[in-house]
Amino acid sequence: MRRSPRATLTVLALAQFIVVLDVTIVNVALPHIQSDLGFSADGLQWVISAYTLVFGGFLLLGGRAADLLGSRRVFVTGLVLFGVTSLAGGLAGSPGLLIAARTLQGLGGAMLSPAALGILTVTFPHGRERNIAMGVWGGLAGLGGTLGVVAGGFLVDALSWRWVFIVNVPIVIALVVATPLIVPHIAPHKGRRSFDALGAVLATGGLLGVVYAVVRAEPLGWSSGEVLGCLVGGVLLLAAFLAVETRIASPLVPMRLLRSRALSSAGAAISLTGAAFLSMFFLTAIFLQQVRGDSALRAGVEFLPMGGAAIGAAVLATPLITRFGTRPVQIVGTLLSVAGLLLLSRADATGSYASQIMPGIVLFGLGIIAVSVPAQIAAVVDVTDTDAGAASGVFTAFQQVGGAVGLAVVTTLSTSRTTHALAGGASQSDAMVDGFHRGLLVAAAFTAGTFVVTLLSPRLAPSADQIAGAAAAA
CATH class of the missing domain: 1.20.1250.20 (MFS general substrate transporter like domains)
Incomplete structure (x- = not known):
């Protein structure tokens, strides 16, 4: 069955739309989240940081996985994880549960976003067609950031803060159903499968350690054992990441x-x-x-x-x-x-x-x-x-x-x-x-x-x- 490139673009751009949407839609809900779940003033930023840190830390691994396992398979897996964790975030009853959901949601975004981009570049030939497709892709992503704050405000006022997460679920279900029917299968790259999962874990773990130390420094002081331990541990993990990247055949960061x-x-x-x-x-x-x-x-x-x-x-x-x-x-x-x-x-x-x-x-x-x-x-x-x-x-x-x-x-x-x-x-x-x-x-x-x-x-x-x-x- 011949699949329409325009229909493929629609599915992929909508997926990227909700990934970008989730960076901004949550911001206007933060005061309501804080009062409802009892977040501290310095802990509240983790609702944003948990998502962006894991998304950034695993983005390259997601792209590598898409190349080696097949872009469509990784795209659907990322969508499912994104949808399940969106629902979990909307149902969270404590700060810890919400932050855990946002962490895994960032991982889902890190899987689906590079996979979608890989499918897009294969679907549209280099030149004018691809440039137009990329313009639509980028435009919808930018629109997601802009509309996120308005959509978030409407959902919070009309329903509750929980709907800024739950709203993703029906969109994800529709995309998961549509993907096998619309998006073409792209064969994975042949050859030795090297993911450098260790590099992704070291980089993200090191960054989390450094960020946690910065956050805890205000209430505990920089001389605190907890702060110093997290800071030193984070730096050591980042140093190990650099050492790994220089020694393996397929590094995340060449x-x-x-x-x-x-x-x-x-x-x-x-x-x-x-x-x-x-x-x-x-x-x-x-x-x-x-x-x-x-x-x-x-x-x-x-x-x-x-x-x-x-x-x-x-x-x-x-x-x-x-x-x-x-x-x-x-x-x-x-x-x-x-x-x-x-x-x-x-x-x-x-x-x-x-x-x-x-x-x-x-x-x-x-x-x-x-x-x-x-x-x-x-x-x-x-x-x-x-x-x-x-x-x-x-x-x-x-x-x-x-x-x-x-x-x-x-x-x-x-x-x-x-x-x-x-x-x-x-x-x-x-x-x-x-x-x-x-x-x-x-x-x-x-x-x-x-x-x-x-x-x-x-x-x-x-x-x-x-x-x-x-x-x-x-």
Whole structure:
């Protein structure tokens, strides 16, 4: 039976849509989750970090598994795991159960996302058809991020926070049923099957150890045995990961890729950008509801101008990169992002949305895309065609992991500021505003770090064909 490429694209793009949706849809539900399940202020960030850390840590392993076991098989397995853990998250009755569900949900996303991309590249031939398909894929993924906050707000206000997870279940069931009927079978690669599961476990375990140490440092202090033990253990696991990667035949992260100045600087830039983005989203969603008293739906709607600005920046980015190169566009993007965060850090509990919130998030939305698009192109434009897929996977992993680690740092420092303000006699509202301001300033510092990395990066002037190829690989 001949399968329609357009129908295949629809299934794959919807799957990627819900993976991206789950990064943002949860943010507006965080205050309700915190009050219902009794999360601590510093523990709440694990609802986001557990998902993004495991997603980033196992993304490359998921892509490798798809190559060796068959993309469609791994795609369906990832979908099923994603759906089951979405239901488990919606039914969770304690912080531990919700974090465990989010952890396994990230693993499901790490399986289905690279498998879907692999199917897409085989289904559509290189050139115009693939570029259009990638545009639809990327557009729906971006739409998932933008609509996530609005959909999350609607579900929380109309039903409960649990539905931000349960809503995935009927979509997943429909996709699992449709996949064997619509998506073509792709034979796995022949030859020796080497997954480097050890590398994925070491990398993710090391990052979890470091993030946990950062989070626990605020209540326990850096000299605590628990904090030092987790920090040292995490660093040792990461060192072991690097040692493993240099010695095995099929590593998750080929070290030759990191020797590319363009890829390594793009990875550093997107890590810092991811840290700023996740932190801003997390802090602002809580600030709008717990400090300014907005409903979840209103908070979601108030994020929409940022999504619109990001879409506009994405449209403008490609011709600007073609004309001026990657570095000038990235520099402008970092300046806009810093300006947006600094403006947002002046917001208080009673000021108007139009003057105190919207200008900052619009500038940040413009800037964040003006940084990420040239970084994405730089990550793959300087590598060989055979390494383009691996380079794109490394880049995405940098983005997810950088976001999770940065969120841990920002949340810890923000919570510390709020706690100290309360101890000094400030009201709950004023203390939370102080914590919000400090967190945004730390996020701005991450973005300033992106500016420094960009100044040290090579100035690439890719052609239109190279940009199209980079978009297809990414």
